Amino acid sequence: MNALLFNAVHAPLEYTTVPDLKPEKGVVVVDLHAAALNHRDLYITQGQYAGIQAPCILGSDGAGEYQGKKVIINPSLDWGTNPNAQQKQFRVLGMPDNGTFATQIIIAKKQLHPMPEHLNWEQAAALPLAGLTAYRTLFTRCKLRKGEKVLISGIGGGVALMALQFAVAAGATVFVTSGTGEKIKQAEKLGAKGGVNYKEGGWDKDLKAMAGGFDVIIDSAAGDGFGQLAGLCNPGGRVGIYGGTLGKINNLSPQIIFWKQISILGSTMGTASNFKSMLQFVERHQIVPIVDRTFPLKLGNDALKHMEKGQQFGKIVLNCV
Amino acid sequence: MNALLFNAVHAPLEYTTVPDLKPEKGVVVVDLHAAALNHRDLYITQGQYAGIQAPCILGSDGAGEYQGKKVIINPSLDWGTNPNAQQKQFRVLGMPDNGTFATQIIIAKKQLHPMPEHLNWEQAAALPLAGLTAYRTLFTRCKLRKGEKVLISGIGGGVALMALQFAVAAGATVFVTSGTGEKIKQAEKLGAKGGVNYKEGGWDKDLKAMAGGFDVIIDSAAGDGFGQLAGLCNPGGRVGIYGGTLGKINNLSPQIIFWKQISILGSTMGTASNFKSMLQFVERHQIVPIVDRTFPLKLGNDALKHMEKGQQFGKIVLNCV
Numbered sequence: 001m002n003a004l005l006f007n008a009v010h011a012p013l014e015y016t017t018v019p020d021l022k023p024e025k026g027v028v029v030v031d032l033h034a035a036a037l038n039h040r041d042l043y044i045t046q047g048q049y050a051g052i053q054a055p056c057i058l059g060s061d062g063a064g065e066y067q068g069k070k071v072i073i074n075p076s077l078d079w080g081t082n083p084n085a086q087q088k089q090f091r092v093l094g095m096p097d098n099g100t101f102a103t104q105i106i107i108a109k110k111q112l113h114p115m116p117e118h119l120n121w122e123q124a125a126a127l128p129l130a131g132l133t134a135y136r137t138l139f140t141r142c143k144l145r146k147g148e149k150v151l152i153s154g155i156g157g158g159v160a161l162m163a164l165q166f167a168v169a170a171g172a173t174v175f176v177t178s179g180t181g182e183k184i185k186q187a188e189k190l191g192a193k194g195g196v197n198y199k200e201g202g203w204d205k206d207l208k209a210m211a212g213g214f215d216v217i218i219d220s221a222a223g224d225g226f227g228q229l230a231g232l233c234n235p236g237g238r239v240g241i242y243g244g245t246l247g248k249i250n251n252l253s254p255q256i257i258f259w260k261q262i263s264i265l266g267s268t269m270g271t272a273s274n275f276k277s278m279l280q281f282v283e284r285h286q287i288v289p290i291v292d293r294t295f296p297l298k299l300g301n302d303a304l305k306h307m308e309k310g311q312q313f314g315k316i317v318l319n320c321v
Numbered sequence: 322m323n324a325l326l327f328n329a330v331h332a333p334l335e336y337t338t339v340p341d342l343k344p345e346k347g348v349v350v351v352d353l354h355a356a357a358l359n360h361r362d363l364y365i366t367q368g369q370y371a372g373i374q375a376p377c378i379l380g381s382d383g384a385g386e387y388q389g390k391k392v393i394i395n396p397s398l399d400w401g402t403n404p405n406a407q408q409k410q411f412r413v414l415g416m417p418d419n420g421t422f423a424t425q426i427i428i429a430k431k432q433l434h435p436m437p438e439h440l441n442w443e444q445a446a447a448l449p450l451a452g453l454t455a456y457r458t459l460f461t462r463c464k465l466r467k468g469e470k471v472l473i474s475g476i477g478g479g480v481a482l483m484a485l486q487f488a489v490a491a492g493a494t495v496f497v498t499s500g501t502g503e504k505i506k507q508a509e510k511l512g513a514k515g516g517v518n519y520k521e522g523g524w525d526k527d528l529k530a531m532a533g534g535f536d537v538i539i540d541s542a543a544g545d546g547f548g549q550l551a552g553l554c555n556p557g558g559r560v561g562i563y564g565g566t567l568g569k570i571n572n573l574s575p576q577i578i579f580w581k582q583i584s585i586l587g588s589t590m591g592t593a594s595n596f597k598s599m600l601q602f603v604e605r606h607q608i609v610p611i612v613d614r615t616f617p618l619k620l621g622n623d624a625l626k627h628m629e630k631g632q633q634f635g636k637i638v639l640n641c642v
Contacts, residue, residue, distance in 0.1 A: 241575055251571065253570075258562050258587035259589050261589060264584070
């Protein structure tokens with residue numbers, strides 16, 4: 001089989017041939033058709049991730065064939081029995097376990113689910129990690145209800161876009177923020193009602209004038225601007241946090257939190273049950289994940305460079321066959 | 322009737338005689354036996370509160386007699402129909418509505434509840450605001466379950482102490498923080514398993530060594546130390562915030578929030594249903610609120626000065642008769 005091998009941080013992935021995989025007790029071999037990148041993969045190659053091990057095949061997202069059937073892989077491994085949080089043994093697929101940047105993967109059969117029939121290989125590979133994260137954050141944690149007003153920050157990333165598509169499908173009125181006006185326009189084509197550029201001063205006041213206030217805010221930036229997001233909440237509002245690219249939260253008013261009875265809710269990946277519910281939701285609403293660009297597997301380093309530039313709108317996919 | 326009149330900020334309350342109250346349509350007159358102080362009253366006299374109006378009778382907590390029956394007053398006015406947050410018209414009893422620092426009060430009959438039989442007047446007056454706030458934060462917002470580990474910061478204040486007594490009664494293992502070792506010892510007598518002095522460096526590491534981690538943390542300080550509290554959460558942990566005496570939250574790691582799937586939950590006062598549930602809980606567990614000291618109504622200014630010193634352990638009560 002062919003694979004992109006992660007040998008060391010700050011080094012390109014090595015496109016190479018390794019021995020074909022054989023099924024063992026409790027695990028099966030899937031012939032991969034497509035994989036998708038996540039920021040996690042980029043952070044690992046940059047040495048910006050905990051517990052890095054090499055050599056290893058990266059990649060959390062994959063779709064392929066198992067015994068003649070089209071399957072999609074749940075990248076959430078060994079969550080455990082507590083629906084509220086993952087256990088210590090929990091892992092995201094791809095480092096330390098060999099991941100999907102290859103033509104084959106060996107994985108526990110219970111991680112496989114029928115691929116939604118309305119998706120092609122690339123769209124299906126774009127779904128698992130982003131879809132699971134967005135689903136748990138929006139519905140399990142923030143308990144989004146029809147008719148509510150939602151703000152999604154940093155539109156263009158995989159999870160943010162899935163959250164936009166899910167929230168629109170659920171009957172919410174959705175606004176977005178982005179660093180570029182172009183991405184706001186693209187989000188509007190996907191059903192967003194409007195948006196603001198967070199690089200422009202007074203973006204929070206503009207949002208307030210545009211939307212009033214928000215029942216649910218989905219954020220992965222955190223940092224110094226987080227307090228402004230909290231200030232945009234309606235009474236009883238929920239803020240879902242699934243990342244923190246801008247670092248520590250500062251200048252957050254406790255008065256806003258307690259007087260408005262706000263909930264700030266952390267979320268990571270999801271349970272097996274969350275994954276199944278997400279797939280059902282995607283099928284029921286015929287949601288098609290947005291693919292920004294597809295690269296051949298052997299050009300995986302180009303795909304990572306494309307992600308590093310941060311210009312993408314949607315998932316970056318690898319064609320594995 | 323006699324009353325303590327709030328005439329202006331930074332001025333002592335005026336102990337004076339005003340005309341007796343007469344019941345009107347929709348409201349009744351209660352003959353007060355005892356009232357209790359809250360920090361809210363102190364903040365108003367210091368000009369540290371929004372929407373200050375004078376003249377007015379302060380005081381949110383009261384117990385008294387109505388038609389020969391002992392009653393306790395729910396100080397949460399016009400919450401509205403949304404259980405998740407209060408509506409705009411919501412008010413805490415005592416400014417702008419005349420409050421309990423008097424021998425009589427005029428109030429909507431629905432705010433009255435039978436006084437728990439196991440309490441005397443002073444204990445009953447100590448219960449409403451602190452009990453309601455602690456109950457909603459612990460149970461409605463943080464969903465405390467039997468057997469969980471709880472941390473309560475700043476023990477000695479009214480809400481913190483009620484939260485300690487409620488959590489112990491609910492079968493939780495409770496730890497506390499305080500600025501004095503003496504208050505920690507007193508908390509242990511009330512059922513706390515242990516505690517640390519937050520003025521000593523490494524208090525969070527000491528707590529970690531002592532307790533492991535916490536499922537629920539109840540805080541009203543916020544400020545720069547809040548990130549350390551969040552770091553003490555177990556996976557799936559909940560942090561209830563009902564105040565913010567140390568000001569804005571800084572240096573809070575989003576990675577801890579999302580990876581541990583933590584919930585930070587603001588809480589203020591409570592619904593009429595929360596108040597009833599709180600009273601039932603207090604009766605079922607025969608909980609007796611801690612009274613630090615009782616002053617005669619006419620010495621209300623001394624009572625406020627006593628609160629300002631911050632040495633109290635429990636509620637400061639006014640004897641109204």
